[in-house]
Amino acid sequence: MKQKVTLKQIAKELDVSISTVSKALKDSVEISLDTRQKVKAFAKLYNYKPNNIALSLKNRKTKTIGIIIPEIVHHFFTTVIGGVEKVANEKGYNVIICSSNNSFDKEVINLEMLASGSADGFILSVAKETQQKKDYHHIEETMSQGMPVVLFDRIIDELVCDKVIIDDGKGAQTATNHLLSLGCKKIAILTTVDYISVGKLRTNGYLRALRAYDITAREDYILKIEDIDNCESEISDFLENKDVDAIFAVNELFAVTAAKILDEQGKKIPDDVSIVGFTDGILSKHFIPSLTTISQHGEEMGIRAAKLLIDKLEGEEDVPEEYKTVIIDTSLIQRQSTKK
Amino acid sequence: MKQKVTLKQIAKELDVSISTVSKALKDSVEISLDTRQKVKAFAKLYNYKPNNIALSLKNRKTKTIGIIIPEIVHHFFTTVIGGVEKVANEKGYNVIICSSNNSFDKEVINLEMLASGSADGFILSVAKETQQKKDYHHIEETMSQGMPVVLFDRIIDELVCDKVIIDDGKGAQTATNHLLSLGCKKIAILTTVDYISVGKLRTNGYLRALRAYDITAREDYILKIEDIDNCESEISDFLENKDVDAIFAVNELFAVTAAKILDEQGKKIPDDVSIVGFTDGILSKHFIPSLTTISQHGEEMGIRAAKLLIDKLEGEEDVPEEYKTVIIDTSLIQRQSTKK
DNA sequence: TATCCACACGCAAACGTTTTCGTAAGGTTA
DNA sequence: TAACCTTACGAAAACGTTTGCGTGTGGATA
Incomplete structure (x- = not known):
């Protein structure tokens, strides 16, 4: 040896x-x-x-980007990672991926770990718990030590840094508009509890679209799902005896779960009920019927985030701080779950 | 700042x-x-x-595990990563994830990059191209430099190191047996080209099961799919006018694609044709009908791989080399796509 | 008073690089 | 022959740690 x-x-x-x-x-x-x-x-x-370690120590930089995401087993996040990797590799950067598992504590630990020498900057989407606690000291600290941070998707408004998001509200509005334009009147929304920033934004977009069509939103058409792992029973209860002609779901899982329940109720998609989802993942694509959905262009988000970060890393030291928020366009992908 | x-x-x-x-x-x-x-x-x-970097340099170890997988946007691999992370974090190890994108060159680059100081050992599943080229010098070199490597899923028989696999043949046999026991006689298989080790093993398991039932395998019931991205048309051609009563697919995508095509042909699942897939992913779970499948227990694989690696990393220096191959049990998950 | 021992701390090496600066040997010029 | 310039290389510092060992100070002992 x-x-x-x-x-x-x-x-x-x-x-x-x-x-x-x-x-x-x-x-x-x-x-x-x-x-x-x-x-x-x-x-x-x-x-x-x-030896990279020796080089890192000498140069005081690691040529490594740290990514922290709430879940690793998640199609959207992995597509974002794919985008980051693409750019990173082109520019000679390595990528370290850690998952916070939606835990605040793990997010803090991971960030501190990577911040103490393992990465030059971060691309991160915060954990559910972090959004709930509204405790961002670890991120602020990282930035104050001179390490740039780019937030994506689940961002934090209070934090001053680069951000890459989609216009969740607008996406939701597009989705809802699509349903309205098909003649749907009784549109339910399956969304998350409000502290998830993107869930809230999408809910607002839905409400805005209805308002623009002079349709009064009905409380009983809105389901805020608490426990994603148990969404099936929540949705099932919600849909029981409910006379809706369309459903807008803020993610794939809610969409297919609803489809499944409607199927069991003997309702036809899209003839009886139209469905639009959010996130263009494997499920939407391969489900029968395939789902009309709002694509978030995850890879593009990753690419933009990586570029922003690398720009900051390689930029002049004492250039005046300037932070950008990149808004990636969403697009409606029309498939079988909404009638033509 | x-x-x-x-x-x-x-x-x-x-x-x-x-x-x-x-x-x-x-x-x-x-x-x-x-x-x-x-x-x-x-x-x-x-x-x-x-500063971790300084510590790594001093201690000549990084407390970091490198994972290299063929694809990052892939449910099975991410579940494995999840398992690795679990163990790694418990034991105070960090995890670096790189994807080879199924490219031999990128696999070499990533491995060399991580091997030069960034990680103490590796958990890896080789790229398609690597299996094709049969060029493993980069892995051998890494090991010869004293860095332990644990291979999983897509392993290499010629390499002497720790391995974590499932018994692909046995899994396929279980799947086929299940179909046979339901009374199916005309069972087709949708598999990959032979150089993908797991594809070949699964094909063999299928053949073995048939033989045990005294059924002669028919060439025209075997489809070896070349281009995964284009599997839909390949499967469609294959299934045209084919009188089969069951399909065993070596992965999820082939399974749902087949289901979709059968649906379009007006065939009912499972009444006309039963389907069994491989890999218990999101698609299998949420598809309508939900798919009977062979679970690979990805997380368990990750856990075992991480344990093997950490044992090697923390074991005595000059203990006689001893390599284990852990075989994770597969299990049949019965769902709606096969009749009772 | 001479010896010894804790105590509390500093020195320096080591990990593997890169890079600035110094310098010996040899040749060229005036 | 004295002054100078190349050429080709080495010494040492620096990055941030850890740690074995050396050492000065003060008090206790003989």
Whole structure:
């Protein structure tokens, strides 16, 4: 088992100094051609690779981006990661991914861990618990130590930093408008509790769309689901004996669950009830009927977030602070769950 | 913007030496109680956190596990990651995730990058291209440098290291047996091309099950799909005018795509055709009808892989090399796509 | 008073790099 | 031959830690 070879070892073998080896490998003119070639040959033979840790310590940067997301087993977030990776790799950055599992504590731990030397900056979507607690000290602290942070999707208005979001309200409005334009009048919404920022925004968009059509929103058409894991029974209770002709669901799971329940009730989609979801994931695409949905363009979000972050990382040190909020366009993908 | 505070700075402020600060923070008896308290108070005030990079360099270990997977936007792999994270976090390890995007080159780059200082060991599932090329020098090299590697799912028989797999053949056999026991006689299989190890193993399991039932396998009941992105048309062609009463698909996507096509052909599931899939993902669970499938227990795989790796990392240095192959049990999850 | 021992702390090396600066040897110029 | 310039290399600092060991101070002991 040959251990990793270091400059020191090469230097010893070749009976030159460490600095000579380092310079030779970098093709410095300070070193004679002869020595350069000898060193390089030796390095190649022993498969020398500079130690990243040492480089990080020396350069005081890691060339690594930290991503912290609420869930790793989640299609939307993974598409965002995909986008980040794309840009990061192009620019020679590595990516560390951690999941907070929607726990505030784990978010804090992960952030502090990565912040103490492992990453130069962060792309993050905050945990549910964090949004609930409204405690952002860990993020503020990270920024105040000079590490840029880009928030995406589940952002925090109070925090001054770069952000990448979709216009959740507008997306929801588009979805609802689509249903209205199809002639639907009794449109229910399946949404989340209010402390989830995106849930609230989407609910508002739904309400706005109704208002624009002079339709009075009805309390009993709004279901704020508490426990996602148990959404089936909540939705089932909600839909029982309810006379709706359309459903707007703020995520995929709610949409397909509703579809399933309607199916069991003997209702036809889209003939009896139309459904529009949010997030263009695998479920929407492959479900029968396939679901009309609002695409969030996750990969694009990742790309933009990564670019913003890298710009900050590679930008001038003392350029006046300037923070951007990028709003990614959503788009309606029309499929089978809404009639033409 | 207060920069990160270091031992040196604290030492300077308090007019003591760096070592005193370090020891004080560690509650060393060498340092007087008085000084200790002073240092700690100051450190807390300035929110001192030891620099991980420096620690890694000093200790020659990073307390980080590298995961390299073929795809990040993939339910099964993310569940594995979930399992790895669970164990890793318990044991104080960090996790770096990279995706090879099924490209050999990217796999090599990622591995070399992480191997040069960023991670102590690896958990990896190889890229399609790597299986095709049969070039494993990068993995061998990593191991020869003393970094343990645990392979999972898409493993490489030739490589001597820890492995975590499911018994793909047995799983496929279970699936096929299930169909046979329901009285199905004309069972088709939708599988991948042979160089994907798990695809081949599953195909073999299918064949074995048929043989045990004294049913001769028919070439025209076997579809080896080349291009996953284009599976719909391949499956559609395959299924046209084909008189089958059951389908075993080696993954979720093939299963639902087949279901969709059958639906369009006016065939009822499970009455006309039964379907069994592989991988218990979101699609299988939420599809209508929900799919009977073989669960791979991804999280469990992750947990076992992480444990194996950490055991190696924390084990004695010169204990005789010993490698384990853990086989995770698969299980049949019976749902609506196969009749009772 | 000379010796010894705790006590409390500092020095320095080490981890693997990069880079600035210094310098010896040899050659060129005046 | 003295002054100078190249060429080719080495020494050392720096990044932030940890830790073994050395050491000055003061008090206790003989």
